[in-house]
Structures are given as structure tokens and as C-alpha cells.
Amino acid sequence: MADDKALKDDSQVVAALGAAEKHHDGALGRLFDWLRIPSISTDPAYAESCREAGSWLVRELEELGFEVSLRETPGHPVVLGHYRGEAGGEKRPHVMFYGHYDVQPVDPLELWQEPPFEPRIATIPFDRKVIVARGAADDKGQVMTFIEACRAWKAATGTLPVDVTVLVEGAEEDGSKHLPEFVEANRAELAADLALVCDTTMWNSMTPAITISLRGLVYCEVVVRAADRDLHSGMFGGAARNPIHVLSRIIADLHDENGAVTLAGFYDGVAEPPADVRAQWEKLGLTPKKYLGPIGLSEPAGERDRMLIEQIQSRPTCDANGIIAGYTGEGTKTVIPSQASCKVSFRLVGDQDPEAVAAAFRAHVEARIPADCSVEIIEHKGSRAIALPYDMPALDAAREALADEWGREPVVIGNGGSIPIVGDFKRTLGLDSLLIGFGLDDDRVHSPNEKYDLVSFYKGTCSWVRVLAALAKRGV
């Protein structure tokens, strides 16, 4: 599948790719070991497992010759390691690889076909072999594509083609709470020329992608409280305020009949994409059938006057992520609950200000709270959207390397997800980031039966072998 033309010039790359191929089975075993550690960062019950997942990676990097240690933060520890070329050699490009060892919670557990922390290989339609486990794609599998690429270079040449710093955190799924202060406190040690991030997706299973923009995030929890106890609906129904009704109104009113978000000033700072980008998007032909069909849907639910690709890439969004109140067990209970709560998040684009969005949301909620009810709004850390420069020198090097590996020109895309730390890398360290990932849209990331294609894992490793070579050769 690889385009051999590019390889002829560089016997070292050929040797490293050969080493990667030789290591494939071992690489899978190592990834499985890591996936067995239930490093759920948002649940305090799994704090020890998070530490264990970090320690596991420290040992891997030590084996590859990194100076590495587990570094404490007020939350889960950070893995920080360095590999530098021989002292006295000429200055080489220096990349900082970022990823995370923590994973999402696994509920609803009953929907997993096998336990989430017992990784296995499964075969899915079109004879695709996939690794199934929580964290397979997000982000342990992706992190290991880079680590295994380093292993291949080490095995083939005794060294790495560039200087490498590895920064792998344990709280990405919990909003990377303490990482910005860690980056700030370790600015000197984190000095590099470019950040590499492997936490994004391909365009499709055959076409690689480089992500050039990321949506920001505002995440709030709302608790509406009414009576000071649960009530019998036969006794108080019709007179007592029902917090589920109050909360439903709050959520229902977040969107208008055209699918637009109703918060005051919500679209401030949202720019229209340039005409050429828009034209490229139209050409991509992303239909509802292609994008929504595989998940059992057919109608884009976002703003009616926008293309589907706009809805998921260039437009901000709002979603309720969880809601609970009253009696949710089997059978019936005629209760009016004393409180109702829900989690609501916003994906931001362009120059939208997370604090302004959070303030508009607070105002939206508070305007809908009856006089004798109260509301608590918990705001988790927000992040601005990020747009990386199209003229990064590393972008061309990476495009060529990926085209060599996959036999197809990579698509340069925006991404709907948030990786807020990329903003800190720019602000605090002055680093642009190259976001290359091998996930696929059907990976069930954050869902039961999360998977990562074996092709993503193997060719992802080879992709990094080539990207490191291209950066070494062409500079960053």
C-alpha cells in the first residue's frame, strides 16, 4: 500500500518501518497491558488505577532510553520524559508529543459485549479487525502509535531522528484541570519546536487527516431545587412546582425551531468560513446518509440553513449530556421530586468567549427559575476554540509523510472535539501543534464497545515513523 518511491531515498526509514512491522505483535500485547488498567479520571474511585497507568508508561519510556518520571499535580500525575541526541551533536528539531492515559467512564456497563477493561480483537463487517476496550481509541491506542514508532527507530538505528519530549497526562477526560499550571510551571523543561498530538481522527478508513482547528468547550451542571422534600403527586400535584418541568423548559428553550442555539450573543465571534474552504467542503460531499447512516440516524439536527459539514466543524453547538430526577427504577412511583439536575455542554468555534457563553447560559437558566425555586450552576473549566496556522512549515512535511504511508493525500480538516491544552501550548510555550490521529468516526469513543482498528494502530505507527523522518529532514 505504501508508495515506495519516497522510501528509496532513506534507508533508515526503510529500516525503521521494517522494525515496526517486526514489532507488531509485541506492540499489540503492550497496548493490551495498558488497556487492562481502568484509568477513569473523572471517578475518584479509580485514582490508583490512573497512577498505575502513568507508571506503566514511565517504564515503557525508560526501556526506550528516555529520562522519564511520574510528576505530581494536584490531580492525577503527569508522565514527562525526554530523549535527546548525543551531546555535542548539531542541534536537531525537537518535538513534544502530547497524549493522555486516562479514559472515559464506562457506563452504561450493561451495553458492553465484553468487560471494558478486558481488551480483545473482534472482527466487524467488511472483515475489519478491531481492538475493543475502553481507551482503545481514546487515547491509549493513539498514544502507542507514537511510542511504537520511537521503538522502531530505536531498534533500527539505535536512536531517534529528532529530539523528543513526551508529555502524557491523566485528566484529559476531566477537562485537563491541572495541566495548564503544570505547563506554566515547567516552561523551561518543556521547551521544544513543535507539539505533536495524537487524539484526532482520519477522514475515513483509507484517508488520513491533519486537524487544523478544534472546537472549544463550556461544560455546566444545573441543579434545580423546588420543595424541601420529595412529594406525593396525589397530595401536592397541581400546586407544588415540579423541578423536572422547570428543567425541561430550560433545555427545550436552548434551541429554536430551526436548530439554532438561543442564548443571547451565542454566535458572537463565529465567522463564516472563507469561500474556498466552503467550496472544498461542498466538494467532499458529506451527506447525512454517509455521516449519520452508520449510527442509525438520517436527519441533521443542527441549524437547518447549514450544510452537515458546517454543523459539525465550523458551527458552535449545544448538547445536554445527562439528566436525572425523581424515580427512575422499575415500575411506578407518583413522586414530585425535590430536585432535578442535568449536564449541558457547548462546543465553541472561532472567537467565541467561553466566559460570555457561560454567562449567557446562566442568564438563560436563571430567567426560567420560579421565585420559590433555587438553582445551582456548576461550571467546569471552559476552553476557547483553536485555529492553527495553515502555513506551519511542519504541515507540508507531515502531509508528504502521510501521503507516502497511506497512498492518499491527507485531508486538512477542522475537528468538532476539544483539546484545550493545545491553546496552552501556544500561549505558554509558543508552540504550534501538529494534530494527526488515526481514529475513525465509528470508533464508539465515549460509548460502550469503544474500538480502534488494527489498521489504524499498525499504519498509525508507520505514519509516525515517517513523520519523524520528514520533520528531521525538512525541519519544523
Place this chain on the structure above:
Amino acid sequence: MADDKALKDDSQVVAALGAAEKHHDGALGRLFDWLRIPSISTDPAYAESCREAGSWLVRELEELGFEVSLRETPGHPVVLGHYRGEAGGEKRPHVMFYGHYDVQPVDPLELWQEPPFEPRIATIPFDRKVIVARGAADDKGQVMTFIEACRAWKAATGTLPVDVTVLVEGAEEDGSKHLPEFVEANRAELAADLALVCDTTMWNSMTPAITISLRGLVYCEVVVRAADRDLHSGMFGGAARNPIHVLSRIIADLHDENGAVTLAGFYDGVAEPPADVRAQWEKLGLTPKKYLGPIGLSEPAGERDRMLIEQIQSRPTCDANGIIAGYTGEGTKTVIPSQASCKVSFRLVGDQDPEAVAAAFRAHVEARIPADCSVEIIEHKGSRAIALPYDMPALDAAREALADEWGREPVVIGNGGSIPIVGDFKRTLGLDSLLIGFGLDDDRVHSPNEKYDLVSFYKGTCSWVRVLAALAKRGV
């Protein structure tokens, strides 16, 4: 406190009241034994406990000379016992007492100050002594006021003043699913002159009440399903339908801005109360402060153009009783859930047709389901509202008996709750029901820390001692 004037005429009543007083401590011990059995009928895990609670009552009734047994149904068993006067005596009035031994679920368990099935006596403000346990008021404590009245009569006179059938079921909190067919199948055995029901409240802690009307019930569960899996909101947000949004719209649209229910035809069959009843209600002076203040609320949430007492007695209502979807654990998860579900119930009055209300609700829901989502609506058994005749002969007898015990004329009221089986007693057995209960509005029925005042328990027992005597003397 009792009005002795009425007693002088009847030494047997005096003797029975004396026996009730002598048994008070024992009665409390017996009630505590029953309260320790966690007979939650809606949760299949407690099926054995339900049977145990029924068996416990069978033994109590055997001790009092009843012919009694536990009778099987497709659900929880029914306790059915008979006490008949000596053969060959003249025909006596025959009452059938109805109650239930099952209780509501206990969640949220963490809000109970003590475990719900470890009954205890607590002192609350104004030096009120109360029995705290799940089922203390609803309905074990109330049932035992009648059973202990029988015990007092038996101890004082060796017999009961009227023939008594006792029918105590185990699935009232689960909609009395199988009781109508049981009543139908046992019509001959259940023949009587009048039904007595003890599952209602007093007007206030000093004023007894006789309930003359009951609201009906429609109870539905709605499950909205969107994508075939949980989705990452960063990847699919803005394009994929969020079932929490769909469900919130369904619930929010159930009421208009004036608090009225919006279902088509919902108010068909709802009559205005007669002018004299309305005048009596106005005189009662039930203010929001009096009714809602004790539960921490201040604004009636129902139809704005109705008095509070109308909202809770003569108007139909709609409440969401529970809702759940997505991630509800600690921390954040940026998921778009694949489904969202909620329980919604309606209290009916007058001639509202439960099937018509359920059909209007289905139409309301289905009209709000996007083309690529699906919905499942589970309908639990519905019941019509019930209005008993003001000219029942037993009503005057009971009024006098209650006035004698409490020193205050009882208030004849409508009740917001539902006891659908009362409709079956009329339809299937031709029996009117006398609904007398000693619960109070602050009993936390269906809530954590449910309680029953000791005064309700003791004077409730004495009330039944007197009511049985009055029915024996004046007929039914």
C-alpha cells in the same frame, strides 16, 4: 379529649375504648414488627418480603378469630379474612375493610436519617411524637388502626359489633394490577354492605376528615431513542439528534404559560364544583403559605386562574415523576446519549376518560418525535376519578363517631390521590366506600423519613372503635 356524652349510652363502646388504651404499647410493637418487613411491591427483588408482610397479617387476623388466608394472584398475594357473628343470630351490618401491606420504594436512600425499615419513635417540633419508617403512614399504620380496633372490641366484648371482611392487598403502590380480577373472581365471598378504606388524610392534626371523592390516574413511561449508540458530542454534536432535547420539549410542552395542561381534550369531563362547595372551600382559607410553606414553597404552580384548593382537589394535573438519560455520575462526560426516558402521570377528576387522556398523551409525544427517532410509550393501568354519594347512610354515622372521638366535626373533602379499587368495589360488588384516614399532609408519604403521628395511630384506633359501634347501631 373525647366527648363523653356520646359514650354514656353505650357501655360496650366504653369498654372497647378502654381495651384499646390498654393495648396501646402492644399495638405499637405489633406495627413495628410489620414495618420491619421491606414489602416494596414495585421492585421484584422484594417479592419474598411482600409475601412475608401478607403472612404476618394473616397470623394477626387468625389470632383475632378471623377465618383468613393468603390468596394467590399473578402478582403479590392478597390477605382475605372473614369474621362473622354467631350462627343463627339476626343479620348484622357487614363491612369490608380494604388496605394494603405494600410500600413505596425508599430511594433516595441517602436522605433517610435512619434506615427506612428500622421503625423508631422520633420527636418533631411542637413536641409531636411520630413513628418514622417506610409504610408508617402509607399504609401499614393506617391498616393497623382498624385491626387494633377489632382487637379492642374482641378483648372487651368477645366479638365484633358488625360482620367484618378484611381485604389487604400487596400491590397498591404498583397500581393494584391484579386486584380487580381478584375482586371479580371472588364476588360472592366479598359480598358486604359497605367498604371501609383507611388510606387517606385528616383535614389537619386536630380535625378528622371523610373523603368523598378521589382523583383518577394515568401513568406512562416514555423512552425516546435516537442514534443506535452513545455518541461523542465533539464528533457528532450539531448533527446528531439528542434525545434529551426531544424529551425536554415533550415535557415542557405539556403545560402552557398559565399552568394549564395542553393535551387535546384534556379538560373534557371536568365539571366546575357547585357554588355551595366552592363557597365552603373559600371559607376554609387554604393559603399558599399554609399549604406550601411547610414544604419550602410559596407559589401555587397550577392553573393561575384557580384557587389553590381547586388545584389540589377538583382540577386534573400532570407531573413528570422521573427522568434519566446520558451521563449522571460525578464529573463531566461529553456524550450524546442514544436514549432518554421519563415517567409522566396524570391525576384525573370528574368524568375524564383515562384512555382518552392516555391517547392524547401518545399523540402529544408522537407529534414531537423526529423522523429518525423512535419512541416507546409504556402505559400502566389507568383509573377513573371516583365521587361517592353525599347521601350514603353510613356517612352520618361516621361523622358522629369521628366528632365524638376528636371533639370536632369532620370535614368532608375531595382527595388528590388515587385509590382506583374503590371504583371496582362499586362496579363489581355494588359497594359504596367510607374513606376515613388519619394521615397528615406532612407525613412525607412516598418520600424519605415517612412518618405517622402517634396521635393518629392511637386516636385512629379509637375512631374505628366508635365507627364500628355507630354502624352497628345505625345501620349502613
